[in-house]
Amino acid sequence: MALIELHDITKNYPLGELSIQVLKGVSLSIEQGEYVALMGASGSGKSTLMNILGCLDRPSSGDYFLDGQELGRASGDERAKVRNRKIGFVFQSFNLLPRTSALENVIMPLAYTSNLSSAEKKRRGLAALKEVGIADRAGHHPSQLSGGQQQRVAIARALINRPPVIFADEPTGNLDSKTSVEVMDMFKKLNSEGITVILVTHSQAIAKFAKRTICMSDGQIVSGLFEGGVSQ
DSSP states (O other): SSEEHHHHEEEEEEEEEEEEEEEEEEEEETTTOOOOEEEEETTHHHHHHHHHHTTTTOOOEEEETTTTOOOOOHHHHHHHHHHHHEEEEEEETTTOOTTTTTHHHHHHGGGHHHHHHHHHHHHHHHHHHHTOGGGTTTTGGGSSOOOOHHHHHHHHHHTOOOSEEEEEESTTTTTTTHHHHHHHHHHHHHHHTTTTEEEEOOOOOTTSSEEEEEETTTTTTEEOOOSSSOOO
């Protein structure tokens, strides 16, 4: 079974007495170890799809399997557990707590892992920071870090539980071109180590780092190119 399976996913939002359909029967399969870019214009449904894939929201109908577990009808608590164990998030705005150190930001997801000692959490946090090349900034607060350094901290936080999949939502949106390439090279390295990477971007240049591009329009997938330009 694929790591991610979507079958006829819809998502509706109420608007007064009406209902707006944002996703219109999306079916999709993503294998473990893929590196996928999800593209589409504003209003195409890509952010809504990403929220469902990341267990931040539920579909109105359809089936969503992540690592063999059906999550389309899962409760909020069940989805929260899955997010903590199996999903890492990297956002455009970094989403770091401003008054805590880089290390404290990284180990925050481990707060839900009660069987780990403080020393073990610190060890794992430092190892994650070392993996992204910023262990020497462990004691610095976000305001003391550059944008690229903050995004490295965010990536380390996404890695702390060693999830099988990382969702990156416009991860280079607040970075200059040189730093963007450095961050994308980091995702490439993580993918080479077996982590599935799903990237939401509006940039063709950034999407080229992925091995497969899925394009959305009006709540539907209109193309999903594999490496080499072979259409799905």
